[in-house]
Amino acid sequence: MQSTLRPHPEERPQCAPRGKRDGDAVVSAAGGAPPVVELRGVTKRFASGVAALDGVDLAVGRGEFLSLLGPSGCGKSTLLRIVAGLTPVTGGVCHVRPGEGDQSTAGAVGFVFQDPTLMPWATVAKNVELPLRIAGRVGHEERERVAASLRAVGLAGFERAYPRQLSGGMRMRASIARALVTEPELLLLDEPFAALDEITRMQLNDDLLRLWETRRPTVLFVTHSVFESAYLSTRIAVMAPRPGRIAADLAVTLPQPRQRTLRTSPEYAALCERVSLALADAMEQHSL
Amino acid sequence: MIERLPRILAPLAIGIAFLIGWEAAVRLSGTPPYILPAPSAVAASLWMDGPSLLGSLLVTLRITLAALAAAALIGGAIALLFSRSRILEVSLFPYAVILQVTPIVAIAPLIIIWVRQPFLALLVCAWIVAFFPIVSNTTLGLNSADRNLAALFRLYGASPGQTLRLLRMPTALPYFLAGLRISGGLALIGAVVAEFVAGTGGAETGLAFRILEAGYRLAIPRLFAALFLLSLTGIVIYLALDLLSRALLRHWHESALNEEE
Numbered sequence: 113m114q115s116t117l118r119p120h121p122e123e124r125p126q127c128a129p130r131g132k133r134d135g136d137a138v139v140s141a142a143g144g145a146p147p148v149v150e151l152r153g154v155t156k157r158f159a160s161g162v163a164a165l166d167g168v169d170l171a172v173g174r175g176e177f178l179s180l181l182g183p184s185g186c187g188k189s190t191l192l193r194i195v196a197g198l199t200p201v202t203g204g205v206c207h208v209r210p211g212e213g214d215q216s217t218a219g220a221v222g223f224v225f226q227d228p229t230l231m232p233w234a235t236v237a238k239n240v241e242l243p244l245r246i247a248g249r250v251g252h253e254e255r256e257r258v259a260a261s262l263r264a265v266g267l268a269g270f271e272r273a274y275p276r277q278l279s280g281g282m283r284m285r286a287s288i289a290r291a292l293v294t295e296p297e298l299l300l301l302d303e304p305f306a307a308l309d310e311i312t313r314m315q316l317n318d319d320l321l322r323l324w325e326t327r328r329p330t331v332l333f334v335t336h337s338v339f340e341s342a343y344l345s346t347r348i349a350v351m352a353p354r355p356g357r358i359a360a361d362l363a364v365t366l367p368q369p370r371q372r373t374l375r376t377s378p379e380y381a382a383l384c385e386r387v388s389l390a391l392a393d394a395m396e397q398h399s400l
Numbered sequence: 401m402i403e404r405l406p407r408i409l410a411p412l413a414i415g416i417a418f419l420i421g422w423e424a425a426v427r428l429s430g431t432p433p434y435i436l437p438a439p440s441a442v443a444a445s446l447w448m449d450g451p452s453l454l455g456s457l458l459v460t461l462r463i464t465l466a467a468l469a470a471a472a473l474i475g476g477a478i479a480l481l482f483s484r485s486r487i488l489e490v491s492l493f494p495y496a497v498i499l500q501v502t503p504i505v506a507i508a509p510l511i512i513i514w515v516r517q518p519f520l521a522l523l524v525c526a527w528i529v530a531f532f533p534i535v536s537n538t539t540l541g542l543n544s545a546d547r548n549l550a551a552l553f554r555l556y557g558a559s560p561g562q563t564l565r566l567l568r569m570p571t572a573l574p575y576f577l578a579g580l581r582i583s584g585g586l587a588l589i590g591a592v593v594a595e596f597v598a599g600t601g602g603a604e605t606g607l608a609f610r611i612l613e614a615g616y617r618l619a620i621p622r623l624f625a626a627l628f629l630l631s632l633t634g635i636v637i638y639l640a641l642d643l644l645s646r647a648l649l650r651h652w653h654e655s656a657l658n659e660e661e
Contacts, residue, residue, distance in 0.1 A: 193551075196551075196555055197555070198551045198554065198555065219556060221555065223551075223552065223555055225548045225552075227548065229546065229548040229549055229552065231549065231566075231567070231570065232652045232653070233570045233573070233651070233652045233653075234570075242552075242556070242566070243556045245566070246553065246556045246557065246558045246562055246566075247556065247557075274651050274652050275652075276652060276657075294556075
């Protein structure tokens with residue numbers, strides 16, 4: 113088999129970052145400014161005929177932390193790949209405007225996969241440096257940014273380690289550092305903590321929140337954990353499967369910044385209850 | 401893990417036991433040396449004819465190493481070409497397979513007729529035997545890049561050249577080295593087979609011809625001595641390539657890691 117490296121003509125990213133805004137834009141939760149991510153009637157049908165997404169409308173405003181919550185196979189990862197421009201849509205439009213204005217540069221979007229997806233032959237520093245290296249020459253300033261990014265995720269001192277020498281949680285931190293190194297306006301995370309143990313996961317939840325609070329990028333976070341989505345997000349889009357669609361869109365009004373004590377508070381419990389109900393509703397509609 | 405010492409000593413002990421058994425069997429049964437020489441007779445011959453055999457070994461070794469180098473360079477280049485163009489791969493790969501499955505003994509006479517220069521003729525024969533594992537392994541490796549990493553390269557707008565250099569070539573390196581290890585042995589076999597077909601082929605005579613010659617003269621101990629040198633060469637080539645592979649992959653590839661790491 114040939115690899116997927118050479119883009120097939122039809123596989124060009126359809127998410128033209130500076131696409132013109134035709135028609136009326138979906139109202140953004142952030143108010144007047146144009147949404148960073150805007151999907152209208154997005155449909156995705158795979159070659160096998162399976163409808164992964166059907167008529168998805170979604171607008172994500174600048175600085176929002178949106179969780180896409182749903183069971184396996186509801187198309188949430190597909191949705192994220194569409195936003196990243198890695199998968200073409202079969203219907204509808206997807207606009208992504210990560211930068212101020214309609215300008216977009218490589219590196220304005222960061223992506224974190226469920227697996228750390230590090231190059232095993234390269235050190236942690238070389239892995240984190242990759243986006244900068246692709247963009248051009250790596251000099252003093254770039255090395256500084258790599259170091260800063262590693263500090264931000266708590267991996268300072270591990271520059272010369274190889275991925276195999278790190279624990280699962282540290283590998284995921286390296287993966288996040290790589291996504292942060294270009295200081296992206298839009299950060300896409302595809303179930304990044306799903307494979308980690310509960311303790312590491314809670315730690316990384318808090319670390320991710322601190323990173324978001326510092327730089328305030330727009331975040332799309334795919335998860336199948338009700339608790340994780342409730343703890344992290346400013347907004348939760350609940351998805352239903354077959355075909356994948358957004359069944360509920362819930363604003364989260366828990367106080368900022370989020371603290372660990374929140375996990376035991378009644379407001380948090382009530383929110384989790386609400387989200388769980390919305391999820392159960394979505395599943396029920398599907399089974400009817 | 402087996403401790404380091406037994407790992408060397410165990411096969412050595414088996415080998416020594418085998419030689420003692422062989423020596424005893426030959427002496428006790430009174431087998432003449434032109435049927436089966438005792439190890440001591442082979443050792444004596446190795447001592448006597450050693451210098452001249454080593455000279456012949458050098459001739460064979462030169463062909464082997466040149467063929468291996470050509471196989472690595474041209475094989476790697478063909479694999480790169482295949483990975484660049486699917487059409488090229490589809491249209492040329494069957495012919496590489498044909499070249500691989502055709503017995504070298506059958507085409508060596510033709511090559512020796514066509515290529516007048518003896519060294520070059522032998523080199524071509526050995527190359528034909530050796531290049532295929534490198535082409536097929538490296539092609540596979542170049543196409544085995546992690547899908548998500550490839551997606552990441554696309555996301556950051558990497559050029560095809562960058563993707564090749566930073567992602568596909570490092571991915572392919574262990575595959576290439578595995579191919580190289582197979583090719584090392586094959587290059588030696590190819591060189592020997594070609595020498596068998598070519599005969600003396602001029603002033604310089606390789607080890608294969610010495611084996612033939614010893615056979616005609618019923619100098620069986622010398623034949624065994626030459627055989628021994630040949631296997632030793634094969635083992636050394638394999639070990640050297642294994643060492644190279646470990647040195648290049650020691651930081652990251654499972655095949656080159658110590659177990660406690």
